[in-house]
Amino acid sequence: MALYSEKVMDHFRNPRNVGIIENADGVGEVGNAKCGDIMKIYLKIDGDIITDVKFETFGCGSAIASSSMATELIKGKPLSEALELTNKAVAEALDGLPAYKMHCSVLAESAIKKAILDYYKKNGRPYDESLFADIDD
């Protein structure tokens, strides 16, 4: 059996939304080089809609594919929907990840939450703290 699904390999080989957004409305970076995966998400937000999203990732195949898939899943979506994105949903959209690679998809979920939190804070918007309980910044 191949290590990764066709979907994972497709997103790894042709990652969507790679890059940065100058003057992004929200930026979130999670992970550290020590453990081998770092993900950074940039958001452009208009009203409550994510109008653009970009990512940069240092990491393995599943980290890059998860970033790519996660950005696809939240692009054009309202913030409330983006906040509901789980790492499980990212992994499922990729037709699954090997069990020991699930932590790489967790980073995608956390990076998005962190970028949204950054947007709320920068703009003095009220937010439900419980949604960000596991995000440290």
Added chain:
Amino acid sequence: MIYLDNAATMRTSEVAIDAMMPYMRTIYGNPSSLHSAGQQANEALFSAREKLAALIGATFKEVYFTSGGSESDNQAIISAARIGARKGKKHIISTKIEHHAVLHTLEKLKNNGFEITLLDVGESGIVSVEDVKNAIRDDTILVSVMYANNEIGTVQPIAEIGKICREKGVLFHTDAVQAVGHLKIDVQTDNIDLMSISAHKFGGPKGVGALYARKGVLLTSLIEGGAQENNKRAGTENLPAIVGMVAALEKSLDDLDRKNAYLKKLRDMLIDGILEIPHSALNGDREKRLSNNASFCFEAIEGESLLLLLSDKGICASSGSACTSGSLDPSHVLLAIGRVHDVAHGSLRLTLSVDNTMEEVEYVIAQVKWVVEYLRNMSPVWRDLVEGKRQFIL
């Protein structure tokens, strides 16, 4: 396909395949059987043992066939530990860069009251003879130092360590899995008491190897059953594989200097070409390394992505990154030579064989350069480095 993972395993040589076939088709008897078919097989087994012994400077009684490097490592260390326990000597010296077959066996002994000293190797990836000497105590039973490292290719000062061990009356084991068939080895001149050999690292079949145990070094059997291998390793001998292993070893030692000169030329091309990549480094000593090993670290990228993209370009390589191993820690060997986690994740090992060509090497250099740059361009770590928000390590 360009295969540059010969330290993982090699193509089985044609010579080995040809040598093996008759032992499946016609001479298929059990070497333990008394009838003519068995006796024919038994003669072949004896002859293989004699040949292998001669190729390493041993005598046939000192060669035990096993299932490969891991089993040989386990049996060598367990046997030495048993000898030590009887004498009340429960201290073993080894290094931080050994293969897991050695390290995990030592770990197990630790739970049985053995004290294990794992020596540092420093940035060069080579253990110091002085350190070995200084670590030997009255209760030391065994020194186990690999001949050549499987990740970074560094060749250890085995003859010097062997001499010291012999002088001090300490058993000396070397895991020579990466060295046999690649270097000229003589267990007498190197003063080796126990040596592990694995066939598939020199063009023999997989799942077969040997353990050299100097006369007088009592082995403990790990597998109980029949009386094969002088009662030290039960189970019907894998005669086709054993014959294939010996044929492969004869072949690989034939004209060795010329082959190593060729490999060195390719290796040095790889090293010089790839080190043109900014913020990259060679792992292990530049000179005291196997002729076929080139190992690197690159700043700000991760090894698994590198391997997958190289594989898309038809290049088979390997890495010591955590994400290729299923653990969170990068290779213990890279950490031992002082590569911090951040850069140890971005490692690449290219190991050549004489099948490789200059054209392949040129192509590989170009592709590695391209892939490293591609991955750096999507790496937030690289951006931070370039923008001065983070310090370069390499």
